[in-house]
Amino acid sequence: MPEYLKKINRSSVVQRVIDRLTQAMLSGELKPGDKIPTEMELSEQLGVARNSIREAIKILVYIGVLEIKRAEGTFVCNGFSESLIDPMIYGIILNQQNEQELHELRAMVATGVMRLAVEKCSEEEIAQLKERMIHLKETIMVEHPDVDAVFEADNEFHDAITDMGHNSMISKINAIMRVLTYSTRYESVKGMLESGRKEELYEAHERVYQMIENRQKEGLHQSVEATYFFRVFGENLKV
Known part of the structure; x- marks a missing residue:
């Protein structure tokens, strides 16, 4: 099992989900263009509620780290995004x-x-x-x-x-x-x-x-x- 999919503690759940996903990008477990697991899959793997997963993904999308492609899923962004700034x-x-x-x-x-x-x-x-x-x-x-x-x-x-x-x-x-x-x-x-x-x-x-x-x-x-x-x-x- 990838390191970023291990269960995490309850405190500051949204931030911990964000940290886990961004650490996976830094380590190379998740690369630009990779599709991340669905909300349900992340919820089950990490042991946290789907609303926490959803909120973490919203934040990462807002700052330009992830992008949502309708009918396809959520992906790690390719290249630099203006919104990162x-x-x-x-x-x-x-x-x-x-x-x-x-x-x-x-x-x-x-x-x-x-x-x-x-x-x-x-x-x-x-x-x-x-x-x-x-x-x-x-x-x-x-x-x-x-x-x-x-x-x-x-x-x-x-x-x-x-x-x-x-x-x-x-x-x-x-x-x-x-x-x-x-x-x-x-x-x-x-x-x-x-x-x-x-x-x-x-x-x-x-x-x-x-x-x-x-x-x-x-x-x-x-x-x-x-x-x-x-x-x-x-x-x-x-x-």
């Missing part, structure tokens, strides 16, 4: 009162994105990033820069770096972080422009570009932190 989004949103933790997570993800870009980018991609940087400079260095235009150019620059890492899961996680930090990043760009620090704003991004162009891994975290601007108009702001 949803619970993480909600968890981060609910914990945003701790801005320091969010800042640390953002810096960690951004540093990882930079490292992948340095390791994997092609010469063509570096040339494309340079075009994004030139565009960013052009939007920043006009006499009266438009905040929305600069912010959009800034996002395009960072999106290009993310794409250079060629990792779809990290790209999705990084996109979430940029959504969660949207307002602080926007206010930071606005504050830098309105306080006459547009050269500093551009130069921080140029340093990031130079590190990628030179495929320099040392000091990546410090370069990322240099694009998180503080004490603009007495506020703590991040890009």
